[in-house]
Amino acid sequence: MNKLAELKKHLAGLKAKGLKLVEKAESEDRDFSEVESDEYAQIEQDIETAKADITREEQMRDRRRKLEGVAAPYGHNAVNEENPALTGGFKDIGEFAVAVHSAVNAGRVGGNIDSRLVASTPEGSHMGGTSDGEGYLLPTQMRDSVWEVVAGFDEFGPLIDEEPTSKREVKLLADETTPWGTSGIQAHWRTESGKMDPSKLAGQDRNVPLHELYTFALATEELLEDAPRLNNRLSTKAGQAIAFRKNEAVASGTGVGQPLGWMKSKALITIGKEDGQPANTLHAKNVVNMFSRLARIPGDKPFWLINQDVLPELMFMTIGDKAIWVPPNGLSDAPGGFLLGLPIRFSEFAETLGTKGDVQLISPKGYYGARRSSGVKFATSIHLYFDYNIQAFRWVFRYGGQPHLSAPIKPKNGQNTRSHFVTLGARN
Numbered sequence: 001m002n003k004l005a006e007l008k009k010h011l012a013g014l015k016a017k018g019l020k021l022v023e024k025a026e027s028e029d030r031d032f033s034e035v036e037s038d039e040y041a042q043i044e045q046d047i048e049t050a051k052a053d054i055t056r057e058e059q060m061r062d063r064r065r066k067l068e069g070v071a072a073p074y075g076h077n078a079v080n081e082e083n084p085a086l087t088g089g090f091k092d093i094g095e096f097a098v099a100v101h102s103a104v105n106a107g108r109v110g111g112n113i114d115s116r117l118v119a120s121t122p123e124g125s126h127m128g129g130t131s132d133g134e135g136y137l138l139p140t141q142m143r144d145s146v147w148e149v150v151a152g153f154d155e156f157g158p159l160i161d162e163e164p165t166s167k168r169e170v171k172l173l174a175d176e177t178t179p180w181g182t183s184g185i186q187a188h189w190r191t192e193s194g195k196m197d198p199s200k201l202a203g204q205d206r207n208v209p210l211h212e213l214y215t216f217a218l219a220t221e222e223l224l225e226d227a228p229r230l231n232n233r234l235s236t237k238a239g240q241a242i243a244f245r246k247n248e249a250v251a252s253g254t255g256v257g258q259p260l261g262w263m264k265s266k267a268l269i270t271i272g273k274e275d276g277q278p279a280n281t282l283h284a285k286n287v288v289n290m291f292s293r294l295a296r297i298p299g300d301k302p303f304w305l306i307n308q309d310v311l312p313e314l315m316f317m318t319i320g321d322k323a324i325w326v327p328p329n330g331l332s333d334a335p336g337g338f339l340l341g342l343p344i345r346f347s348e349f350a351e352t353l354g355t356k357g358d359v360q361l362i363s364p365k366g367y368y369g370a371r372r373s374s375g376v377k378f379a380t381s382i383h384l385y386f387d388y389n390i391q392a393f394r395w396v397f398r399y400g401g402q403p404h405l406s407a408p409i410k411p412k413n414g415q416n417t418r419s420h421f422v423t424l425g426a427r428n
Contacts, residue, residue: 004054004057004061007050007053007057008054010050011047011050011051011054014043014046014047018040018043018044018047021039021043022040086139086141087139087141088116088117088139089116090116090139093230093231093234093235094229094231094234095231096139097219097230097393098230099114099116100117102114103117149235149238149239149240149243150242150243150246151243152243153239153240153243153244154243154246154247155243155247155345155347155349156247156250156364156367156369157246157247157369157371159301159365160250160364160365160367160368160369160401161364161365161367161368161369161404162368162370162371162401163369163371164371164373165210165371165372165373166372166373167210168209168372168398169207169209169210170207170210170400171205171206171207171208172205172206172207172208172368172402172404173205173206174205174404174406176404176405176406176409178409178410178412180412184199184200185199186199206402208368208370208400209400210370210371210372210398210399210400211258211398211399211400212396212397212398213242213249213258213396213397213398213399214394214395214396214397215238215242215393215394216392216393217234217237217392217393217394218392218393219234219393238395242395242397246397246399247349248261248349249261249399249401250262250369250401251263251305251349251350251360252264252349252357253401255402259369259399259400259402260401260402260403262362262366262367262420263357263360263421263423265402265403265405265406265421267403267404267405267406267407267408267419267420267421268421268422268423269293269408269417269418269419269421269422269423270356270422270423270425271286271289271290271293271423271424271425272425273286273424273425273426273427274286277427278427279354279427279428280313280353280354280427280428281313281354282310282314282359282424282427283317284318284319284324286359286424287317287324287339287340287359287424288340290361290422290423291340291342291361292416293408293416293418293422294418294419294422295366295405295408295409295418295419295420296363296420297363297365297366300363300364300365301343301364302342302362302363302364303342303344303361303362303364304339304342304343304344304359304360304361304362305345305349305350305360305361305362306344306345306346306347306350306359306360307346307347307348307350307351307353307358308346309352309353310350310353310359311346313353314339314344324339324340325337325338325344354426354428355426355428356424356425356426357423357424358424359423359424360421360422360423360424361421361422361423362420363420363421364420365420366403366404366405366419366420367401367403367404367420367421368401368402368403368404369399369400369401370399370400370401371397371398372397372398372399403420403421404420405419405420
């Protein structure tokens with residue numbers, strides 16, 4: 001890992017440490033203790049120091065690039081990065097894409113190919129001509145940078161039970177037994193000198209395929225001549241698009257050619273509206289009924305996933321004359337806060353007001369996700385749009401997932417089943 005990456009990782013660690021202190025105080029509904037206040041103050045100071053170190057390192061890199069990255073004759077480009085093993089000698093993905101664009105044209109009409117492409121691309125990983133597999137392997141650090149963008153917009157990935165894999169399909173050992181059930185690992189009281197009754201693990205193998213998610217982006221000749229703009233379009237926009245579709249599938253994927261989302265799974269519990277409840281409304285009893293059906297995983301952090309269209313109903317929801325929800329520090333602050341002790345997350349992955357799924361109660365560790373450890377793959381092809389001077393860039397990402405439960409579970413006492421995923425039914 002290079003110095004800049006190490007500095008950014010250190011900064012992220014400091015922020016996570018500070019956030020942990022804040023969340024602990026919030027969950028216990030109290031201010032910082034004296035020790036915590038001192039610790040938080042030190043973290044703030046360390047964060048400012050880390051930011052200054054990052055700025056200084058970025059400035060030094062820019063100076064180096066200005067001196068070493070002077071354009072050389074075509075086909076003999078100077079190395080713009082001090083670690084070519086990771087970057088292939090390119091400053092960023094925009095510069096890389098411009099070089100690939102020129103190389104594809106060179107394969108068609110003649111000309112030189114950037115020597116950095118030839119040096120950094122393993123034999124057999126790119127092709128010329130008009131084959132559909134035409135493309136160049138994206139350097140390691142650039143693949144990682146796109147994955148960082150995906151992770152930055154990943155709403156559910158850090159919360160669910162997600163793990164990397166090098167395979168296109170993983171085996172998930174599903175164990176849906178409960179401590180009070182009649183199968184799986186059991187505990188028993190033993191009488192003096194009595195024999196022990198054995199129990200054994202119960203589970204079933206499930207196949208979780210990793211489905212292919214892609215973006216197919218077109219870039220005009222004008223944009224291809226502007227590497228800085230192209231860099232933003234390719235890395236940021238592609239990362240955002242991939243993250244959005246991935247999270248959409250985790251919440252509501254059909255399971256056909258994509259992950260199975262909790263909203264489409266048989267593990268979902270749907271709470272019906274109250275008798276006589278008007279359309280497009282939210283009642284206090286709706287959320288209380290939902291809360292009563294939630295199955296929690298020890299150590300998990302459940303949350304409410306709510307569409308922002310629900311906010312007006314949420315703001316004026318009462319029990320008697322008492323509001324049951326207000327944002328932190330009253331109405332002067334932006335909405336957020338807690339409902340029945342659990343945090344609210346306003347999200348585009350909840351449906352609009354009155355539609356099934358506009359209010360969801362989620363225990364995220366109840367969802368299993370598997371992502372391809374190689375991250376995002378990149379390729380480019382010009383021949384499909386050659387007559388229009390348009391280049392097509394493709395990003396490919398593999399991901400699979402499904403809820404751990406195949407159906408709601410029965411409690412030890414009571415008739416109502418429970419699940420890690422509960423939603424409010426339609427009221428329209």
